Amino acid sequence: MTPRFAVVEILVADMARSLAFYRELGLALPASADAEPHVEHELPGGLKLAWDTEATVASFTPDFTPPTSRGRISLAFQLDTPAEVDELHDRLVGLGHKSELTPFDAFWGQRYAVVEDPDGNGIDLFATR
Known part of the structure; x- marks a missing residue:
């Protein structure tokens, strides 16, 4: 098995x-x-x-008791361009979701940001620069 x-x-x-x-x-x-x-x-x-x-x-x-701390998973969504990372980040924040990391040019070669979903899970947004 x-x-x-x-x-x-x-x-x-x-x-x-x-x-x-x-x-x-x-x-x-x-x-x-x-x-x-x-x-x-x-x-x-x-x-x-x-x-x-x-x-x-x-x-x-x-x-069962629901967790009260931040989320315990992280999901990553790839976008086609660095500009799309910024646009999606701003749209999600505009809808009331918390930004954990505003978009930045990461040393590993990506435009990268993190927004929390409604339950506090980190959702990574990235695109190759």
């Missing part, structure tokens, strides 16, 4: 708010998913990104 990495799951307080954020990052998530307790989205290559509400996890996890 060989385990296969297949899914990245995100614990969310508000499904609709979280999915709206990820739609801004280009994921085609149907509006009907906003009211679901669990949502999966297949990415190119077969890896899945999934969201579970705190209530869903509490339904099968005894003594």
Whole structure:
């Protein structure tokens, strides 16, 4: 038996708010998913990104307490140009999301920024310079 990495799951307080954020990052998530307790989205290559509400996890996890500290995962989204990093960062911040790192030219050759999703997870935005 060989385990296969297949899914990245995100614990969310508000499904609709979280999915709206990820739609801004280009994921085609149907509006009907906003009211679901669990949502999966297949990415190119077969890896899945999934969201579970705190209530869903509490339904099968005894003594579940949602984390109160910042997020524990980070996802990275690649853009085509450095200007697109700046534009997407500014759009997300304009929608009320917190900027963790404003766009900058990183020493490793990327235009790079980090915005938090509604649950405090760091979302990296980058493009090769």
